[in-house]
Amino acid sequence: MYLYIWHIKACLDSKTIKRVIYTYSDGALCFNEESPDIVDENWWSDTNFIKKLKPSGVFYCISKTLTENEALNFAQKNNLDLVCVNHAWVFGPFVTPQCPILVLRHMTKAFKFPRLSSKKLLDDGFKYKYDLGDMYDGAIASCK
Template identity: 45%
Template sequence: MEGGDAKGSVCVTGGTGYVASWLIMKLLEHGYRVRTTVRSHNPDSKKDLSYLTDLPGASEKLQIFNADLAQPDSFDEAIQGCIGVFHVAHPLDFEDKEPEEVKTQRAINATLGILKACLKSKTIKRVIYTSSASTIMFNEKGLDVLDESHWSDVDFIRSLNPYGASYMISKTLTEKAALEFAEKHGLDLITVIPSLINGPFICPRVPSSVDTAMVMMHVDLTIDKLFEFLSAKYPECPIPTPDSFKEIECTSRSNLSSKKLLDTGFKYKYGLEEMYNGAIQCCKEKGFL
């Protein structure tokens, strides 16, 4: 997928999200034709997607398709004929409106359905799956440094029951299923394991990861004060108790290694100051601060 001058088509799932919208913009800048999937998009929909359709080059090179994770086959059309797929979409339900098993199975079925569509296309050269640092952080090994060779223990996550536990479990089990499928079928699959993502954003809403990162700028981050802040800011959400925050704090002291990424030649372009400045400026421009 190197060299945008090839002008191939690339599919980005979950195009309305934080990471996906940035991917769409960058892919367009590099000369790719982009197909992205969103839920329930049609000409009569009231959903405003102008932040995508107004991107430079979008009028000529961006196509938007309807697709739903609950219907894996709905991604087939967007993937057909593409040279690569960025699978970013994932079910989000931090309020646990559905059982953990239901959300996990939906995520696994959708991801495997997308990978099957990639095989059927005969044109896909590589799939990039966006995972999460939560897939490696939660275990009882007590290691100083964790990397992509480690896995979170889903039973351990269940025993802690932190806020967002079902998301952490579904991401862990979905990534495992994706890697097993790719190895079995000879599909070139790369998983990316980001930690908390912060910085400016293209989408019209403040991304949850930016909102979480900005908490540190509003409160003196003791566990008790963080609990009070979150309870006031999100009264409709089931915020965990201060004790469960302390449990997470005690189990999340390991550093996350970027050695494998850096060994490929990757170089970090921005530091914390630039990321926070970018997020703050973007929030101001969009009227959130």
């Protein structure tokens, strides 16, 4: 966690960086026993719930939750414009082997995995270039 804050502090100390864009993980906001159907940037994973659930990558989800929360707190305390962007699930050509289906099946039986909201992006005028079908077509084509 210290390393991330060190990078953000370096941006603050530079006096020339006007905005920091931080790419964060759905692991920091989807793992919560009380999750609604759709979550946005106001929702956080519960690290105690993650420990009980024991998903693949449990330490990754916990560290992302703690680090991203700390990054936002640091930015707010230091009046730094920090924007977090969640890439959610990435589909397309594969660079690394994918996680086993059994891990996902175990996780989805243990709790209801929420969807991530795009409302804020859409309200700001963002337009999607590709749809879900295009993303799956690219993923399947890369597997062939």
